[in-house]
Amino acid sequence: MASTSPHPTKRPSGRAIAIAFGIAIGAAVVLVAVALLLRNGDSTPAARATPVVDLGGIPQAGSTLGSPSAKVTLIEYADPQCPACRFYTETIFPTVVDEYVRPGKVATEYRGFPFIGDDSVKGYRYLLAAARQGKLWSLMEALYRNQGAENSGWLTEDLVRRLAAEVPGLDVDQLLSDAEHPDVVEEASNAASKASAAGIQGTPTFLVKVGDSTPYLIQVASVEDVRAALDDALSG
Amino acid sequence: MTDRALRIGAGAVAFAGAALAAYLTWVHYDESLLVCVAGGGCETVQRSAYAEIAGVPVALLGLVAYSSVLALVVWDAPNARLGAAMIAFVGLAFSLYLLALQLFVIDAVCTWCVVNDVVVAPLLAVLTAIRVRT
Numbered sequence: 389m390a391s392t393s394p395h396p397t398k399r400p401s402g403r404a405i406a407i408a409f410g411i412a413i414g415a416a417v418v419l420v421a422v423a424l425l426l427r428n429g430d431s432t433p434a435a436r437a438t439p440v441v442d443l444g445g446i447p448q449a450g451s452t453l454g455s456p457s458a459k460v461t462l463i464e465y466a467d468p469q470c471p472a473c474r475f476y477t478e479t480i481f482p483t484v485v486d487e488y489v490r491p492g493k494v495a496t497e498y499r500g501f502p503f504i505g506d507d508s509v510k511g512y513r514y515l516l517a518a519a520r521q522g523k524l525w526s527l528m529e530a531l532y533r534n535q536g537a538e539n540s541g542w543l544t545e546d547l548v549r550r551l552a553a554e555v556p557g558l559d560v561d562q563l564l565s566d567a568e569h570p571d572v573v574e575e576a577s578n579a580a581s582k583a584s585a586a587g588i589q590g591t592p593t594f595l596v597k598v599g600d601s602t603p604y605l606i607q608v609a610s611v612e613d614v615r616a617a618l619d620d621a622l623s624g
Numbered sequence: 625m626t627d628r629a630l631r632i633g634a635g636a637v638a639f640a641g642a643a644l645a646a647y648l649t650w651v652h653y654d655e656s657l658l659v660c661v662a663g664g665g666c667e668t669v670q671r672s673a674y675a676e677i678a679g680v681p682v683a684l685l686g687l688v689a690y691s692s693v694l695a696l697v698v699w700d701a702p703n704a705r706l707g708a709a710m711i712a713f714v715g716l717a718f719s720l721y722l723l724a725l726q727l728f729v730i731d732a733v734c735t736w737c738v739v740n741d742v743v744v745a746p747l748l749a750v751l752t753a754i755r756v757r758t
Contacts (some may be wrong), residue, residue: 412710416717426678470660590661
């Protein structure tokens with residue numbers, strides 16, 4: 389092989405190379421073993437016992453939270469099992485509620501995109517059932533702060549019964565019954581394909597609608613992002 | 625291919641690997657970038673129990689490894705060539721383990737992780753191995 393750079397004066401011997409690669413193989417085996425032994429345990433955040441935001445006194449109708457006369461609507465596509473939706477609910481949503489929804493400036497609408505697994509569809513059925521009693525957002529907040537690892541079977545009827553009982557004004561038996569209603573089952577089952585058809589690729593995905601205009605996509609990675617987007621929509 | 629071309633190639637691949645690992649380390653720590661994407665994605669993989677070893681992100685280990693190989697390629701003494709090949713070999717073995725995890729355990733594939741596992745790590749291992757005896 390031709391060379392244009394100064395050739396190394398002392399090339400490693402075949403024996404040195406064999407030893408080096410023997411060490412490398414050993415190091416690779418040890419690294420994989422250590423990685424398996426010292427991997428993180430369950431990375432799901434612990435459940436929170438108390439609501440992250442007070443929704444009391446804010447109008448809820450169907451899947452919408454906020455004043456019916458609000459000029460701007462923040463639409464959220466979400467999956468009950470999605471950890472990123474939990475992150476939004478726990479860290480950004482309280483600001484949206486306190487600064488925009490409670491004062492009546494903005495309403496927020498939940499649209500299901502339950503794609504992660506069977507528990508996603510099941511969770512959305514409970515949310516749609518809660519929507520029939522105007523309590524979707526209250527149950528959603530409770531579900532997210534008690535969210536378990538994806539597809540681990542965390543979303544049990546017992547959990548829903550316990551959380552629903554904590555929501556003032558929510559009839560638990562009615563909720564569980566409505567969750568089995570054929571219309572609810574069908575809507576939850578078709579939600580993911582409907583969202584995909586609308587071009588939604590992940591959760592949470594946010595759109596802003598001003599009045600009856602066509603909703604437009606916004607990026608929400610922080611409280612500042614959502615403030616900027618909502619202030620812009622309100623001033624337009 | 626000349627040794628100079630091999631050296632430049634190894635350096636460029638090591639630099640690309642370091643840049644990729646730096647990006648994945650940043651994504652790992654920036655919770656605000658978290659999004660659940662249909663079919664899995666970097667975020668799912670990066671939030672899995674396998675994304676850290678004793679609290680250290682595997683992406684950060686990759687950044688250290690690629691930076692070390694880059695430094696050894698720049699140094700270019702015979703032992704540095706051997707050291708670069710050893711680190712690249714260990715990196716390739718670990719990348720294959722991470723690829724297997726994505727495909728068979730986490731059930732989600734991170735595009736940039738796969739670019740590393742299938743393209744960058746093997747290429748660097750081959751280039752640095754050739755240079756040991758040239």
